[in-house]
Every structure is written in C-alpha cells, then in structure tokens.
Amino acid sequence: MPELPEVESVRKNLTTVLVGKKISNIQVLRNKSFSEFAEKKDLIEGQSFLAVHRRAKILDLVLSNHQHLLIHLKMTGQLIFVDKMGKRFGGGHPSADWVNDLPSKHTRVILQLIDKSGQKSQLFFNDMRVFGWLKLHSETALVEEFINYGPDVNDPKLNVEYLLSKASRRQISIKQFIMNNQVIAGMGNIYASESLFRAKISPLRSAKSLDKAEMVTLLLEMQTIIAEAINLGGTTFDGHYVGVDGFAGGFQDKLMVYGQKGRPCFRCGINFPIQRIKQGGRSTFYCPHCQS
C-alpha cells in the first residue's frame, strides 16, 4: 500500500540488488498481474537491468534493450528479493512467516535472475488484492504513461506559484487536491492527512481558499514529511508494505493523525480527539481544534 516514500525505498534497494543481473525466466502465476507477458516474453527474458527509476508511485526498471519494465504496487503489492541461499537483501532474520515461504499464496509473478558469476536469485511480486501490475513499455510508451502526471512531490521544480494557479477556482477540498496525481504526483492518503496536520490546515478547506502563506507552509510540510519518510524506509501499516528485504519501514511510529481516531491530539491535548471523516471515498484523519 505504498505511497511515494515506500516506492522510493523499494527503488533504492532494487537498484542495489538488480542492476547488472539478467532475467533468465519469468513465471506469471496470475495473468491479470502481468497480462502483456505472453506477447512480450521475448523482449524481457534474456535482458539485464541497467537502472531502476521511479516516477510518481511507478517503478521503472530499465532493461538492456532499452525497454522499460514498469511496476505499480497499488494497495498491496510487494517486491521481495531472495538470493539462491534463500537469504534476503540486507540479511538478518526473517520477521514474518509469509517471507519464510515464498512463493506465498499471494505471489503473482516470479522473476528468475542470474548474475555475471552465475549466481541465481529471485524477485517475487506479491499482491493480495491484485490491483497492482507489471507492464513493458518502449521509450515512447513510457512518455505516454506519464503524460498526465504533475510534478513529483519531491521534485525541486514543484513550487508555490504552480500550486496556487492549479488551485485557483477549484472547489474541491485541499486534501483531495493534493492527492490528485495530475496536480502533484506521489501524495497518498496517509501523507496527505499528516501534511495537513503539520501545516495546521483543515482538510475540509477548499483548494482555492488557501492563501499564499498557507500554500507555502503546506508545500514545505509535504516536502519535509516525504523526505523524512524516505529516510526511515516508509510506513508499514497492517504488515502490507514491506521493503525488498521483507522488513517493515520505520515511519509508522511518527504518524500523528492517520489511524489515530479518538486518540488525544498530539499537539493540543486530551480534550480534542482526532476525528475520522470521509473525503472522496477515503478516510481523512485530522484535529478539528488545531487544524483550521
């Protein structure tokens, strides 16, 4: 259930683990997860990895034939790397049963890999809800895939003037506004609630109602929390998101409103419990006292 920091953490670890390795074989256990595979098999198998990029919440694995293997984890996708000894990236002791026994019942795709010295390893794509996908794109198709995305939230080019112009005349709530990938790419439900809490702005405000000072604050808090979450390896909630090593991230301990319904507000105290409301079908958590 990754947002940008979780996908970015996966990207970094995949870079370490995949670059230089060759894909010897791919097994698609659930067709929906990689429906193009049958027709594009020959463009993938036998290729090696040049680099691992990310745009928005999509991973972009660049192959030696300059095709792009794109992976979207959606809500419950996981990528777990295991070497030939069954050891996970980063070593250590496996923390969960499902990591001990791969493929699990939620494994949808398995990439069989081989490095230059002939050592074999595997990359497992697990996805309980089967919303996630793998696709193979040419350079042109890649451009097409990203054409409708706004700048990534951690893109230095993202600025207040852009946000204010996008927000002008928008009646939609500020929370739904910052979760719109056409405006900013990468903000999901957790960090949207958390950023608005840090910025002391109510999620119920309309996007156009924010003045410049408020938008400056909100942008700064979004950039800050995304950077902090990346540094801690993302947020693991209900054991769904895990890193390439199968281990949890560290940001869940820093959450101040998400999942905290009824708990006293960390900022203004026991008389003002955190509320949960619905916006655009998604849960929003906030403090009605100190967010206005």
Next chain:
DNA sequence: AATTATGTTGCGGT
C-alpha cells in the same frame, strides 16, 4: 454481516 483497507480509472451528471 458489514465495513474497512497506503490506489487508480472510468463513467455519468452538472
């Protein structure tokens, strides 16, 4: 049994 879930897309209505 009903509700909830870290995401996106597509449809229909204003």
Next chain:
DNA sequence: AACCGCAACATAAT
C-alpha cells in the same frame, strides 16, 4: 470543457 462524486477492480481482516 472543466469539474466532481461514485462505482469498480479482488481479497482479507476486524
């Protein structure tokens, strides 16, 4: 055209 709300996708946990 731009904007907005809502169902759909598939599965498991509470």
